[in-house]
Amino acid sequence: MIHLQNINKYIDSRFQRVFILKEIELTIEQGDFVTLMGPSGVGKSTLLNIIGLLDEDYEGEYTFEGKSIKAMKDRQRSALHKSEFGYIFQAYHLIDELTVYENIETPLLYRNVSSAERKSIIAELLDRFNMVAKKDLFPEQLSGGQQQLVGVARAIAGKPKVLLADEPTGNLHSAQAKEIMEVFQELNREGTTIIQATHSRENADYGHRLIEMMDGKIYQEVSI
Amino acid sequence: MFSNYFKIFLRNLRRNPTYMLINVLGLAVGMAASILIFLFVQHELSYDRYHENSDRIYRVSRQWVNQDGQISLHLGHAAPPFAPLIKSDFGDRVEEAVRLLSNNPILIYEGRSFQEEGFFFSDPEIFNVFSWNLLEGDPEQALTFPDGLVITESMARKYFGNEDPMGKAIEMKVGEFSWDLQVRGVMEDIPANSHFNVEFLASMNPVISFYGSLDQMMQNFGNNSFSTYLLLAEGADPQALESEFPAFIDRHMSSQSQVPVSRETQLNLWPVTEIHLHSNLDSEIEPNSSIENVYIYSAIALFILLIACINFMNLATARSAKRAMEVGLRKVMGADKMLLVKQFMSESMFLVILALLFALVIVWVALPTFGNFTGKELSLNLAEEPQLLLWMGVLVLLVGALAGSYPSLFLSGFQPVRVLKGTFKIGSAHEKFRSVLVVGQFAISIVMIVGVMVVLDQLNFIKSKDLGFDKEQIAVLPAYSEFTGNYEMMRERLLQHPGITEVSLASRVPSGRLLDSQGTQAEVNGELLPINVRIADIHVSHSFLNTFGMNLVAGRNLDFNLASDSTGAFLLNEAAVRAIGWSSPEEAVEKQFHYGNRRGYAVGIIEDFHFESLHQPISPMVFMVPDDRFSQVAVKLHPDSQDEAMAFLQDEWIAMKSDFPFSPFFIEDRFLEQYETEEKVGQLFGFFAGLAIVISVLGLFGLAAYSTEQRTKEIGIRKVMGASVTNIVTLLGQDFLKLVLIGFLIAIPIGWYGMNQWLGNFAYSVGVSWWVFVVAGLVAFLVAAITVSSQSIRAALVNPVDTFKEG
Numbered sequence A: 001m002i003h004l005q006n007i008n009k010y011i012d013s014r015f016q017r018v019f020i021l022k023e024i025e026l027t028i029e030q031g032d033f034v035t036l037m038g039p040s041g042v043g044k045s046t047l048l049n050i051i052g053l054l055d056e057d058y059e060g061e062y063t064f065e066g067k068s069i070k071a072m073k074d075r076q077r078s079a080l081h082k083s084e085f086g087y088i089f090q091a092y093h094l095i096d097e098l099t100v101y102e103n104i105e106t107p108l109l110y111r112n113v114s115s116a117e118r119k120s121i122i123a124e125l126l127d128r129f130n131m132v133a134k135k136d137l138f139p140e141q142l143s144g145g146q147q148q149l150v151g152v153a154r155a156i157a158g159k160p161k162v163l164l165a166d167e168p169t170g171n172l173h174s175a176q177a178k179e180i181m182e183v184f185q186e187l188n189r190e191g192t193t194i195i196q197a198t199h200s201r202e203n204a205d206y207g208h209r210l211i212e213m214m215d216g217k218i219y220q221e222v223s224i
Numbered sequence B: 001m002f003s004n005y006f007k008i009f010l011r012n013l014r015r016n017p018t019y020m021l022i023n024v025l026g027l028a029v030g031m032a033a034s035i036l037i038f039l040f041v042q043h044e045l046s047y048d049r050y051h052e053n054s055d056r057i058y059r060v061s062r063q064w065v066n067q068d069g070q071i072s073l074h075l076g077h078a079a080p081p082f083a084p085l086i087k088s089d090f091g092d093r094v095e096e097a098v099r100l101l102s103n104n105p106i107l108i109y110e111g112r113s114f115q116e117e118g119f120f121f122s123d124p125e126i127f128n129v130f131s132w133n134l135l136e137g138d139p140e141q142a143l144t145f146p147d148g149l150v151i152t153e154s155m156a157r158k159y160f161g162n163e164d165p166m167g168k169a170i171e172m173k174v175g176e177f178s179w180d181l182q183v184r185g186v187m188e189d190i191p192a193n194s195h196f197n198v199e200f201l202a203s204m205n206p207v208i209s210f211y212g213s214l215d216q217m218m219q220n221f222g223n224n225s226f227s228t229y230l231l232l233a234e235g236a237d238p239q240a241l242e243s244e245f246p247a248f249i250d251r252h253m254s255s256q257s258q259v260p261v262s263r264e265t266q267l268n269l270w271p272v273t274e275i276h277l278h279s280n281l282d283s284e285i286e287p288n289s290s291i292e293n294v295y296i297y298s299a300i301a302l303f304i305l306l307i308a309c310i311n312f313m314n315l316a317t318a319r320s321a322k323r324a325m326e327v328g329l330r331k332v333m334g335a336d337k338m339l340l341v342k343q344f345m346s347e348s349m350f351l352v353i354l355a356l357l358f359a360l361v362i363v364w365v366a367l368p369t370f371g372n373f374t375g376k377e378l379s380l381n382l383a384e385e386p387q388l389l390l391w392m393g394v395l396v397l398l399v400g401a402l403a404g405s406y407p408s409l410f411l412s413g414f415q416p417v418r419v420l421k422g423t424f425k426i427g428s429a430h431e432k433f434r435s436v437l438v439v440g441q442f443a444i445s446i447v448m449i450v451g452v453m454v455v456l457d458q459l460n461f462i463k464s465k466d467l468g469f470d471k472e473q474i475a476v477l478p479a480y481s482e483f484t485g486n487y488e489m490m491r492e493r494l495l496q497h498p499g500i501t502e503v504s505l506a507s508r509v510p511s512g513r514l515l516d517s518q519g520t521q522a523e524v525n526g527e528l529l530p531i532n533v534r535i536a537d538i539h540v541s542h543s544f545l546n547t548f549g550m551n552l553v554a555g556r557n558l559d560f561n562l563a564s565d566s567t568g569a570f571l572l573n574e575a576a577v578r579a580i581g582w583s584s585p586e587e588a589v590e591k592q593f594h595y596g597n598r599r600g601y602a603v604g605i606i607e608d609f610h611f612e613s614l615h616q617p618i619s620p621m622v623f624m625v626p627d628d629r630f631s632q633v634a635v636k637l638h639p640d641s642q643d644e645a646m647a648f649l650q651d652e653w654i655a656m657k658s659d660f661p662f663s664p665f666f667i668e669d670r671f672l673e674q675y676e677t678e679e680k681v682g683q684l685f686g687f688f689a690g691l692a693i694v695i696s697v698l699g700l701f702g703l704a705a706y707s708t709e710q711r712t713k714e715i716g717i718r719k720v721m722g723a724s725v726t727n728i729v730t731l732l733g734q735d736f737l738k739l740v741l742i743g744f745l746i747a748i749p750i751g752w753y754g755m756n757q758w759l760g761n762f763a764y765s766v767g768v769s770w771w772v773f774v775v776a777g778l779v780a781f782l783v784a785a786i787t788v789s790s791q792s793i794r795a796a797l798v799n800p801v802d803t804f805k806e807g
Helices: A045-049 A076-086 A100-112 A113-129 A144-157 A174-189 B002-015 B015-046 B080-089 B152-161 B205-211 B214-219 B238-243 B245-252 B272-278 B291-318 B318-332 B337-374 B385-414 B416-421 B428-464 B481-485 B487-495 B546-550 B574-580 B641-655 B667-673 B676-710 B711-722 B725-759 B771-796 B802-806
Strands: A002-012 A017-030 A033-037 A058-065 A086-090 A160-167 A192-199 A210-216 A218-221 B059-065 B071-075 B096-105 B106-109 B113-117 B119-122 B132-138 B148-151 B170-176 B177-187 B200-203 B228-230 B264-269 B476-477 B500-506 B520-524 B527-531 B534-539 B552-555 B569-573 B592-595 B598-606 B621-624 B631-635
Touching: A017 A045, A017 A218, A033 A045, A033 A174, A058 B527, A076 A086, A076 B080, A086 A100, A086 A144, A100 A113, A100 A144, A100 B002, A100 B416, A113 A144, A113 B574, A144 A160, A144 A174, A160 A174, A174 A192, A174 B574, B002 B015, B002 B337, B015 B272, B015 B291, B015 B337, B059 B080, B059 B272, B071 B291, B080 B096, B080 B132, B080 B170, B080 B228, B080 B245, B106 B152, B113 B416, B148 B152, B152 B177, B152 B476, B170 B291, B177 B200, B177 B205, B200 B205, B245 B264, B245 B318, B291 B337, B291 B385, B291 B428, B291 B676, B318 B337, B318 B385, B318 B416, B337 B385, B337 B676, B428 B676, B428 B725, B428 B771, B476 B641, B476 B667, B481 B487, B481 B641, B487 B641, B500 B546, B500 B641, B546 B631, B569 B574, B574 B598, B574 B621, B592 B621, B598 B621, B631 B641, B676 B711, B676 B725, B711 B725, B711 B771, B725 B771
Parallel strands: A033 A192, A033 A210, A086 A160, A160 A192, B119 B200, B148 B177, B534 B621, B569 B598
Antiparallel strands: A002 A017, A002 A058, A210 A218, B059 B071, B059 B228, B059 B264, B096 B119, B096 B228, B106 B113, B106 B170, B132 B177, B148 B200, B170 B177, B476 B631, B500 B631, B520 B527, B520 B592, B552 B598, B569 B621, B592 B598
């Protein structure tokens, strides 16, 4: 599904070239649950951004379902981005001015989903995450775990094939983290491909593949 | 989607009330100001356009050209024969030609008498030219009656109350000449946007009898006091017509000299719709406005609006960093650039619409005051004025787009990855843009402050300038025949009162215009030569100089006891001496001087003084004692007993049984009235400059608050490193003050140029002094410093530990 071939990303400073990612070779199949692990600054987030089409400044070949990303037009890339990917952030990044309901609704608005359909999708998600009672609250009125649940709900509202999560539990305590990871596991069972970046070994245990990174390179891969 | 934008807009409103208030209020005030001025300008531009055929109505004006080919006089009036002659000669192109003769007669009805203004003798076809509606009576017939009179509704109420005015007789007195008029028609009041106001239209018959006969009237090319209007046939070319006037003049007027008459006098055509704003001739029915005023007002409106827009953009972009996160997220969630632009644009539009609503309320509240101030009846009736509605729609779109475009394009261009990572920082290009805006804002404010000060300075200069004579405590009354007939006796009687120090008669008094002149010959180097310069004449009684306190620089005053002084003595002013070419006032004395038909000598030279307003340079003038051209009595009062003297004067006036009501004016007041337009501009400038500063300060306040907030962490770090409060206030303040300084530098040439242009309206002006800029700069600088430091001091006093916790 996702195929990365010899991906390099670097910054040229005056005397040397600093590699952020170097010679990345990675293939991810539909239904995979992949964990990227490694210390801070190793390039996990950058790799996620590249996979999620948020970062186009790299060298190498990236094909998604057999189509080369580089060869795509902006419009196609943007359409692909919209339809195939969902994002979850460490700091939740909910829109403060919007309620829980409206936050989940936002991606649907950008996908021109009809009003009736939006309602049913959101109702289903709220129900699934036990947040029906909280739908009219604003993010600041929720706990971190609840905010991240909204983040997950928002990410999957558009029914993406790939869910990208950058340190999704980094700001949460362990009980909340466990809840989120269980949601991930369930989503994966339903067929969603998940790629997460994390420091936590426990989180990795929920996935199938563990990719350890070091200095911008893939150091080793472990199957779980 | 749209409701989503609106929701976000409302929530932002609730979350940041101060920011929103500053933004909306600033814009609302700016919009209100420009709507008010728009209403005024619209009114100014609408003059005389209500006539059905306004595009075909032309006024005939008359010019005199001296031998050098220069225009020596240009009147908005013409002589009585022109209208009928033009109509008969150019019948194919001129549908109608009518004359109006203005007069201020006494009208008497049932024992009540009024001296009326807006009274005109008129040709009966007047209603074919101007679209004035008769409510009663037949427009074709009303003025064909020899005693015909048409009055306005208001006048009908004034004279007859609720009675039917038709057929009522009103007695009219013009001097000793009396006539019975009968009301033959009632017309709607003349719209305020007419270049002259009409209350009464009377048949031309009394004028004809005044001339003796129609033939004599048709011979008189010398009395140029008839306002003459033409209705051209459709498709007729006014320029072509005008070019045929010289031949026309030569055909009808006989020349006294060798050259054709058309070399000395010309006729011109003015479109009626251009009179109010463009015509400022030596005579007009009523003083007109000027297009320049319209420009000044429009510029002020534009400035204010611009400042308000700048504010809006500034605050919106300043806040954009706060919203960068939101934008980044929306992009990650699939919003494309267009959608984001739309979102921010519509937010900007909502804000502008909100501001417009506020602005309309402000306009509604301020309109009566503004109307009073401009002396116009302005109204804001949106339902009746689709044009205004359209204009407001355009205003909202324009301001909304202008104010929303930068923030929206800027915000939507954010790189989501960088924003979400938290490494996002507003680029220096953006800060530069904001700085440019602040600079522009302050430049405009400073220009406006400079404007106010120069206008006030000039007005002050005019008011306090020594006019060359003593303008105080001189009361002026109309000179009617009972008075002039017994002048010497009346003068003696008035002088009995200790409060009256001198009395004099004159054809014109200072503060009026100098419109009369005749041909001049003077003895230069022993030879009697014709003088090509126009020398204006004033006919006076012997006591004129003493009444007005003018100074003689050579020769002597007119002497009542010398009989020859009443027929052959002239007083000249220094300007006339220079114009004639005499080397000094002393040389001029006892030189031969011929003026019109009068032959005599220059007996005295008067020091130059300002007869006309300071808009005009001092013109050459000659004073002489005539027999019958007096129109005004000037009475010099003693400053200590002015009130008693006025009471005495009134008693004497009434005792003479004159029909003229006792309504004197004071020379001093008349002079001040001539600067009324400038006074208005000054006040307007003052008010709007204040407004500009307030809006700029609002913006600066918001910007300073924002930038301080942005830098709380930096301030905390600096404090931990040992920076004092002063260090920090200076650090935060200097950026802004630098901008004000640049704005100031930009404002100097603009203000200097603009105000010199304005001062060009005056023959005598103070010039633009350097201290004006110093004061304007200081004001702007101080206001900015106070605004910014109020913010930065607060920030500097915060305990750094608190800021770190939050961060």
